[in-house]
Amino acid sequence: MVIFDGNKYEGPVPVTGEDVPNGPGVYLICTDSAGGIKILGVYESDDMRMSIANNPKSKCWKENCDNGLSAYYLMMDAPQTKREDLCRRTIENRWYRVVCNDPPMDDF
Numbered sequence: 001m002v003i004f005d006g007n008k009y010e011g012p013v014p015v016t017g018e019d020v021p022n023g024p025g026v027y028l029i030c031t032d033s034a035g036g037i038k039i040l041g042v043y044e045s046d047d048m049r050m051s052i053a054n055n056p057k058s059k060c061w062k063e064n065c066d067n068g069l070s071a072y073y074l075m076m077d078a079p080q081t082k083r084e085d086l087c088r089r090t091i092e093n094r095w096y097r098v099v100c101n102d103p104p105m106d107d108f
Contacts (some may be wrong), residue, residue: 002037002072004028005093007086012070015061017052025076026086027052029100032067040064041100042090044083048073060100 002009013019015029027048029041040061045051052071061069076083091098 004039004072005090007074009072009074011072013073015052015058015069015071017049017071020049020052020071020073021075022047022049023075023077024048024083025074026083026090027071027073028090029055029057029061030070030072031061031065032070034066038066038096039090039094039098040069042087042098044076044080044087046080057100064099 002011009028012030020027024044024046025048026042026044028039029043029052030037030039032038041055041057043051043055043057074086076086091101097103
């Protein structure tokens with residue numbers, strides 16, 4: 001278990017998704033870096049296991065891996081909009097760019 005922004009994520013687990021539940025939640029794809037755990041991507045899904053296995057950003061994860069890849073997940077039986085908000089806040093709270101997510105867009 002690890003805590004990011006006050007939320008307890010289970011893991012680390014392999015990025016295959018096999019050890020992630022078939023349920024709704026938010027998951028992080030991370031690599032070990034000189035400064036600790038670095039988040040490469042933040043995603044939400046109704047089925048986290050399927051989402052990890054079929055995520056189109058998996059090539060980006062491998063290209064930006066420093067020292068192995070791991071996944072952390074947070075079961076979250078909440079509306080998709082709540083999960084999306086958590087993803088956005090997690091990305092915005094990093095002091096570095098979360099490279100495997102598209103940059104946030106201004107909505108004005």
